[in-house]
Amino acid sequence: MSRAMTQRFSFSLAATDGRARTGTISTPRGDIRTPAFMPVGTAATVKAMMPESVAATGADILLGNTYHLMLRPTAERIDRLGGLHKFMNWDKPILTDSGGFQVMSLADLRKLTEKGVTFRSHIDGSKHELTPERSMEIQRLLGSDIVMAFDECPALPADRDRITESMRLSMRWAERSRDAFGDRPGHALFGIQQGGLEQDLRAESAEALTKIGFEGYAIGGLAVGEGQEAMFACLDYAPDQLPVDKPRYLMGVGKPDDIVGAVKRGVDMMDCVLPSRSGRTGQAWTHRGQVNIKNARHADDPRPLDETCSCPACSNYSRAYLHHVFRSGEMISGMLLTWHNLHYYQVIMQGMRDAIASGTFAAWESDFHAKRGEGDIEPI
Template sequence: MRIASRTRRGYRSAMTRISFSLSATDGRARTGTIATPRGEIRTPAFMPVGTAATVKAMLPESVRETGADILLGNTYHLMLRPTAERIERRGGLHRFMNWERPILTDSGGFQVMSLSGLRKMSEQGVTFKSHVDGSLHELTPERSMEIQRMLGSDIVMCFDECTPFPAEEGVSLESMRMSMRWAQRSKEAFGDRPGHALFGIQQGSVFRGQREESAEALRKIGFDGYAVGGLAVGEGQEAMFDVLDYAPDMLPEDKPRYLMGVGKPDDIVGAVKRGIDMMDCVLPSRSGRTGQAFTRNGVVNIKNARHQDDPRPLDENCDCPACRNYSRAYLHHVFRAQEMISGMLLTWHNLRYYQDLMEGLRGAIAVGQFDAFEADFHTARAEGDIPRL
């Protein structure tokens, strides 16, 4: 399939629909490509989070250099500041933030549901007070679709309620069924938008029957991709994997499957093993700003005193600028001195590590070596970061 060609002002569409193709499977693990007018997304894919039209501590060009094919933007934060209307007047989110590749935006539902005392929910939608200035707003399926259209998102998420954990079975069932009604309204409000995709979101907490009912409702409505929602909300990895043992297989095999808000490197490997194609999480950038680095041998706290005279790179197998150009001793120094470059370098490294992990997963699946890759991954982490003698 011919992909859009780049012009001086961006991308010229050479296709009208976003499509997904699988190139290989290994057990339940899958690798393939999501083709969009703005470029291909290689799956399994990790999406860095650009909450407020920026991946914190990174230039868009730098994010692309890490290997990212797609970013995630946050509907809730952008609708409040600078507003979707302002972004639309400036040519859309891609031009506004200087990112010409695909962008997925969440629906705003998760952030609104987390406001607790600042919101009021009904069948119509959610009325809430802004955490920025206290102003009153209403977010409905129709309004969420309108905002994401103004942002120019390539992949749009349905408006849903992210069921909290733990939740009683009856509470979860009521929440899931309302999300399915909102999914229908989201689909109707989204309309026919060639070159853009709408993803439905499966809910049902940890209840298998509810997950099946939700998946069936979403399949009847029909979406371009499907997300497994309501996980990574405090249930723990074991419970999450228990749900992923069956939930992805309830969704169409020929569409992308997206696990929202995940996660740690071992979460990602376990999710891919269970048939997930896309993931996102703030962890690599947030950890980078606090001195935590993800490496093949586990997490390194660069602020630890044992690094203060260490001439080695952070990760000898990494080609990011932090590892290529700076020692652990220097990284330790700039973090202890609270210099801005500290968070910049470790964020770059963490994002590169995540993209290296995805590249390794794709390569292993392509040649039928996922099990060996998984075993090596866990062995290296078990060995840990060996201190310098």
């Protein structure tokens, strides 16, 4: 019997500091240290990175996109080729989203019913149907370790009636997702809390999900245009509405200060395309804030991007070189800056894990914001 069949998914808390938590999610493919940041591998790749390079940054888990993979190369093809882990050469855990958010944000001519969503591909216009049952089938074919329930997420701002209707539909779909997921030892299904910025609707959603029962719970419907202040106001109560003994995953977040604020409020897992997307557009995140390497001030600067960073971009190359290759359109620019950004995000996560474990999170957070407040080093 394989290890995947004998080891089950589990979560254990090691320490708390205020509402911040650190612990371990155990899966057959390895442990995930929490709080965890998941780089996004949209189309079975973290753009501009080799899988072993992503692992070298300290990432314990990646995110894959059901919507993109079902359209190209298709889940059935990935299954025939041995599953997503083998296909993309990543032997650590993978979480796949349900496809619902991408259908709402990317697909053309979509039609929403109680059954699910029909839509036309943004790639070639072909027609598809995505239901809770089909989403579970696709994620099973991909072989992901953490599967997300199929949900519907309205963009904010939206009126309360629309948010209520959407949340209750998502809860019915969550139950169908649970039924379709079945018994899969070693794999986990996460439910997704919805309810916009309405505390009572979030509570209703959390109660419905807890009654169904999931291995973990996501906070969905944020980072969709509401702004940081509103998001944090929601996170002041939303995580505490979910079971304390299960992982809490904030979907699609975010900037470094978003992540720190979320962990402070009890979130265990996050994902975002920002560090890789920023890297490809010449933006780097450092402990002193954001750096735009395209700016002319870097053209003659022999110093590293971040003197405290041990990533290849900072260890081996100057700001002048990084500026040059970006302005020249060289591929190495996106590779180096993406590596740096992903490395920096994992440094933040490790810093928070250590601070929570030692009971010094407040001091760590204060230092984090103080350094970012200094801004970038002075030009030469």
